[in-house]
Amino acid sequence: MANELRVGIVGAHRGSSYMAPFSAIAETEVTAFCDINEETLQSVAERFNVPQQFTDYEAMLDAVDLVVLATPENLHVPQSIAALEAGKHVISEVTAAVNLEECYDLVRAVRKSSAKYTMAENTCYSKANVLIRNMVDSGMFGDVYFGEGEYLHNVKSLHHDASGNPTWRYYWQVGINRCNYATHSLGPVLQWFGGRVASVCCLGTGVHTDPEHAMEDTVMMLCKTDCGGLIKIRIDMLSNRPANSYFSLQGTKGCYEGSRGLGAAPKIWLDEFSVTEQWRPLSQFEDCLPERWQNPPAEAESVGDLGEYFKVRDFVDSILTDTTPPIDVYTAMDFTVPGLVSEQSIANGGAPIEVPDFREIDF
Numbered sequence: 402m403a404n405e406l407r408v409g410i411v412g413a414h415r416g417s418s419y420m421a422p423f424s425a426i427a428e429t430e431v432t433a434f435c436d437i438n439e440e441t442l443q444s445v446a447e448r449f450n451v452p453q454q455f456t457d458y459e460a461m462l463d464a465v466d467l468v469v470l471a472t473p474e475n476l477h478v479p480q481s482i483a484a485l486e487a488g489k490h491v492i493s494e495v496t497a498a499v500n501l502e503e504c505y506d507l508v509r510a511v512r513k514s515s516a517k518y519t520m521a522e523n524t525c526y527s528k529a530n531v532l533i534r535n536m537v538d539s540g541m542f543g544d545v546y547f548g549e550g551e552y553l554h555n556v557k558s559l560h561h562d563a564s565g566n567p568t569w570r571y572y573w574q575v576g577i578n579r580c581n582y583a584t585h586s587l588g589p590v591l592q593w594f595g596g597r598v599a600s601v602c603c604l605g606t607g608v609h610t611d612p613e614h615a616m617e618d619t620v621m622m623l624c625k626t627d628c629g630g631l632i633k634i635r636i637d638m639l640s641n642r643p644a645n646s647y648f649s650l651q652g653t654k655g656c657y658e659g660s661r662g663l664g665a666a667p668k669i670w671l672d673e674f675s676v677t678e679q680w681r682p683l684s685q686f687e688d689c690l691p692e693r694w695q696n697p698p699a700e701a702e703s704v705g706d707l708g709e710y711f712k713v714r715d716f717v718d719s720i721l722t723d724t725t726p727p728i729d730v731y732t733a734m735d736f737t738v739p740g741l742v743s744e745q746s747i748a749n750g751g752a753p754i755e756v757p758d759f760r761e762i763d764f
Contacts (some may be wrong), residue, residue: 406490406720409433411458411467411480413445416471416495420449421704422713429717435461457588462487467720474571477518478503485514492713493520495584497733499573501741501757504734508759511730519716519726520733522588524646526708529667529683530589533650533657536689537593541671543654545594550586551635551647557611574712575638577616578605579744580622584736585646586634587624588728593650594632597735604751605742606724610639622743625753629634634739657683692734734759 406429410416413436423429428460433453436442446454455461458480467490470480477493484491498504511518524530537545560571573723574581580603591598601624605617618639624632646658655671667683683764688695697707702709721728726735739756746754 404428405430406467406574407432407465408463409435409453409455410468410469410471411435411461412469412471412494413438413442414471416469417445417449418709419469419471419492419713422710425700425702425704425710426717427700428721429467429713433461433465454657459483461720462489463740465489468648469494474573474648475499475569478507481507481518482510485510485516485518488514488516489517490516490716492716493518493733495520495522495737496582496740497584497730497737498741501738504738504741504759505764508730509764513764517716517726518730518733519722519728520584520717520730520736521676521712522584522728522733523641523708523712525588525592525728526682526712527589528690528708530592530648531694531708532683532686532690533648534589534592535691536686537595537650537652539689540650541655541673541689542650542657545652546630547648547651548590548593549633549634549635550583550590550651551645552582552586553635553637553640553642553646554644555640555642556638560614571614572759575611575616576619577744578615578620578747579603580620580634580636580740580747581616582638583622583634583636583740583743584742586636586648587632587739588736589648590632590634590650591624591626591735594626594628596626596630598627598632598739598756600625600753600755601743601746602751602753603746605747608639614639617747618759620743620760622739622746624739628670631688636740682702689756731760 408431413434434446434451435455468484470493478498481491603622606619609618619637622634645662650657657669657703659667668680669683701710715727742754
């Protein structure tokens with residue numbers, strides 16, 4: 402196809418997961434991989450038969466129309482800005498930025514660029530979270546006022562490389578005492594509420610497991626939304642335990658609790674369907690999924706994960722139709738900035754800290 406969007410993936414190992422959705426979407430073709438590790442670069446490019454290989458990011462920008470940044474968090478903003486200034490569309494992995502100054506720089510760059518930007522928060526595209534969002538939008542939960550998101554993932558093994566040297570995660574995921582990496586937990590819940598976080602309070606448990614890191618083992622962030630709701634976020638990337646992600650939602654007409662593992666089913670209660678206060682499996686409500694999830698397009702069949710397909714499809718469609726991406730730069734700020742400013746709160750004993758709204762900032 403002569404008018405295909407040429408896609409370049411930066412960070413060959415992590416970014417290779419994008420091959421399936423881009424290969425399925427007729428309007429795109431992955432034509433380049435970029436990685437500073439030449440061995441990884443060659444191996445991944447050959448495995449997926451991608452013709453162009455780059456170790457220099459700036460050189461790759463000249464050869465593509467869209468970049469996927471599957472790189473360390475501290476590179477997301479500088480690489481996004483370089484692409485946007487070159488007129489290239491950007492899909493950035495989470496988080497969008499590692500400090501507030503970067504957030505201002507990124508929003509400024511997006512406003513100036515003719516290209517589009519999205520942050521690839523995949524939990525917003527998980528089947529269960531999409532289902533709950535559609536039910537909320539349909540009014541089935543009534544007015545929602547409390548939600549929870551937890552991301553518990555012991556990744557101590559990734560803090561050093563095979564030679565014992567600190568990796569980027571050492572510095573940027575557990576090297577700062579704040580509710581780091583909160584977008585996976587906050588993103589879906591905030592979408593259910595339909596607003597943004599206005600202020601946060603943050604506290605930690607202290608350092609128990611791995612004392613060389615600044616981040617406390619479990620960090621808890623309470624988010625007050627601009628519509629008066631309350632969201633509780635728990636992040637733990639250090640404690641000795643199995644991984645688990647958990648979500649819950651409470652509204653005036655119903656509630657939802659995700660699984661805590663060991664075969665437990667996500668469950669839901671809605672007063673319009675219940676004469677008694679009994680839970681029902683979430684799976685019984687799958688007819689409330691959006692139409693495209695119930696009858697996905699044929700091109701999605703080969704991808705395997707519908708959420709990954711729609712995450713990429715939505716962004717490609719926003720480019721083709723010149724519309725706002727579902728997770729645009731302001732939504733990326735809504736998901737990212739609360740975790741960044743929580744550093745001030747936890748340093749001040751949990752004091753409330755206001756969260757800036759980047760839609761209102763005049764550069």
